[in-house]
Amino acid sequence: MVSVVIIGSGNVANHLISAFAKSDTVDVIQVFARNPKTVSALISPEKIVGSYPEITEADLYIISVSDNAAATVSQSLDFHNRLVVHTSGTIALTDLDAKNRRGVCYPLQTFSKGKEVDFKRIPICLETENEADYQLLETVARSISDNVFRIDSGQRKALHVAAVFVNNFVNHLYHIGHTICSENGIPFEILQPLILETAAKIGSLTPKEAQTGPAARNDSQTINAHLSFLSDPDQKEIYKIITKSIIDNGKKL
Amino acid sequence: MVSVVIIGSGNVANHLISAFAKSDTVDVIQVFARNPKTVSALISPEKIVGSYPEITEADLYIISVSDNAAATVSQSLDFHNRLVVHTSGTIALTDLDAKNRRGVCYPLQTFSKGKEVDFKRIPICLETENEADYQLLETVARSISDNVFRIDSGQRKALHVAAVFVNNFVNHLYHIGHTICSENGIPFEILQPLILETAAKIGSLTPKEAQTGPAARNDSQTINAHLSFLSDPDQKEIYKIITKSIIDNGKKL
Structure with a gap:
């Protein structure tokens, strides 16, 4: 022992x-x-x-x-x-x-x-x-x-930053989804299967391969409609910068 | 039939x-x-x-x-x-x-x-x-x-925006986590149990209740260390705005 x-x-x-x-x-x-x-x-x-x-x-x-x-x-x-x-x-x-x-x-x-x-x-x-x-x-x-x-300690530091993105920040995006649902009388449980599927999917695909949606398609009409829908300034900023980052990432080989 | x-x-x-x-x-x-x-x-x-x-x-x-x-x-x-x-x-x-x-x-x-x-x-x-x-x-x-x-159609529009946050945008944060791991020789599978746990947790807690991490604690020392670690401008911006939004949200009752 x-x-x-x-x-x-x-x-x-x-x-x-x-x-x-x-x-x-x-x-x-x-x-x-x-x-x-x-x-x-x-x-x-x-x-x-x-x-x-x-x-x-x-x-x-x-x-x-x-x-x-x-x-x-x-x-x-x-x-x-x-x-x-x-x-x-x-x-x-x-x-x-x-x-x-x-x-x-x-x-x-x-x-x-x-x-x-x-x-x-x-x-x-x-x-x-x-x-x-x-x-x-x-x-x-x-x-x-x-x-x-x-x-090692250097890797652990990187890992902690990565964990903040995939845990704390992801959870905050869940919170934004929850807020939008509450404000529109939609039960949040509607989104839960999608949330679980999104998390499970990257067990078999890389996140880059798994990406879908208006930003991945560079569908500016939907993106603009979503931006006009959002009124909270933080939500709007988050929508803009992540959309930009998905578009930027799509251009990389 | x-x-x-x-x-x-x-x-x-x-x-x-x-x-x-x-x-x-x-x-x-x-x-x-x-x-x-x-x-x-x-x-x-x-x-x-x-x-x-x-x-x-x-x-x-x-x-x-x-x-x-x-x-x-x-x-x-x-x-x-x-x-x-x-x-x-x-x-x-x-x-x-x-x-x-x-x-x-x-x-x-x-x-x-x-x-x-x-x-x-x-x-x-x-x-x-x-x-x-x-x-x-x-x-x-x-x-x-x-x-x-x-x-109804109005709710469906709101739901679609919420779905973009909890699916497409969450997946992009997984991608950032994946990138940070790759660049530091860390197997991405280390993060997968955390990703699944984060998604499963909001089945029993609201995302606001489930929030942890440096932004939720307003731990400026860790936040600044993470910001100096990040070199990609999109990653840095995303880190900043989501951290700000988590802090803002913590102030709301």
């Missing part, structure tokens, strides 16, 4: 504790939580600690706190030369204190509290400073996910 | 012919196709005609041609006072020739040639000039779909 200490008690920490509980390879021997209540449903009380000197020896320490706090937490650890990783998509490996062997174990997913996720399908992006640590981290990650990737 | 003539041989016409073939309520008695080959796999050759005078009497005529051609086709029909509908999301009921009783039967989905779709889940939006015609059209639509909605 690989012994693991989880440092943190937010969404990602909670989901990791639940996932490791089902793993035959990983034993979560301790959880560091300022407020024990946040993890008490997931782990027995004697395994929860609230101060740094209480942290026990383990094969791996996973810091799963807010991006701003990860560096400070890594400095506060009372030991050195152990394997310490964070779970963030936005900060670098080198943001952790160099007194320990550093790594990253970034699960690329949106975690909502209370909503069960199937961890097996969640991609986990790993990075370490040396190969032996990578092997250990990979063993840990593979015990909860079937999708483990080696991604 | 309701007797139906399909006029057209494109994607939507093909999918309708296939779907009606499984229906107990609808009998496609004829298909009008300029080029019989485009539908010959779906219907027996003696039911395919290529000139207007050959079109036979039926309970319902479905014009499924390009948006530009629908009005002209409706004028070319050699009969009057029969129920004639089009399948377009973008043109009005009144674009059809008034010599017949007019209606709309708009399946809201992206149809790709060759890719089988489950019609039962596709929303179909109906509109007619009178209630008796509505009843007939509803019977026909319900025989192939479990999601039938009454949507």
Whole structure:
């Protein structure tokens, strides 16, 4: 068994504790939580600690706190030369204190509290400073996910930007669709099969191949009719720039 | 049985012919196709005609041609006072020739040639000039779909704009994610579970409730880091305007 200490008690920490509980390879021997209540449903009380000197020896320490706090937490650890990783998509490996062997174990997913996720399908992006640590981290990650990737800090930064486009920004376009429906007395559920089909389609086609619609056809009559229909200035701007970008992209070979 | 003539041989016409073939309520008695080959796999050759005078009497005529051609086709029909509908999301009921009783039967989905779709889940939006015609059209639509909605021409116009946002524009954001991944040696499949989860999430939460990420948090440090990372001018503009719109939206109650 690989012994693991989880440092943190937010969404990602909670989901990791639940996932490791089902793993035959990983034993979560301790959880560091300022407020024990946040993890008490997931782990027995004697395994929860609230101060740094209480942290026990383990094969791996996973810091799963807010991006701003990860560096400070890594400095506060009372030991050195152990394997310490964070779970963030936005900060670098080198943001952790160099007194320990550093790594990253970034699960690329949106975690909502209370909503069960199937961890097996969640991609986990790993990075370490040396190969032996990578092997250990990979063993840990593979015990909860079937999708483990080696991604360095530069790639992770790019991946996070890409994730903002395909998750946060896509969700905002759903919000605009939702608003237009509400304002016109249309049930939003009409759009849901289309939304799911659009997401599923790119499993077999590239997004460029899958593109359809007035912008892809450069159908200026429909584009202008849509622009006159829209009155919200942000919606209008978003319509214009994405249409331009689709047209520009169609011109590239 | 309701007797139906399909006029057209494109994607939507093909999918309708296939779907009606499984229906107990609808009998496609004829298909009008300029080029019989485009539908010959779906219907027996003696039911395919290529000139207007050959079109036979039926309970319902479905014009499924390009948006530009629908009005002209409706004028070319050699009969009057029969129920004639089009399948377009973008043109009005009144674009059809008034010599017949007019209606709309708009399946809201992206149809790709060759890719089988489950019609039962596709929303179909109906509109007619009178209630008796509505009843007939509803019977026909319900025989192939479990999601039938009454949507007038004004609502359909709004719905089409909303669909452009949640389908074409979302797909373009997938394309940007794909491009960023390619340029950084990251397999795009890493993003696919996130994409599917983002689409599935709004089945239980509103998009506004589901919003996360740097813009929702108004995290200017991450936003600026992402903007410096992006070099493509269209990508940068899209990042800026959607971020602004998410922030503006967060301020609304």
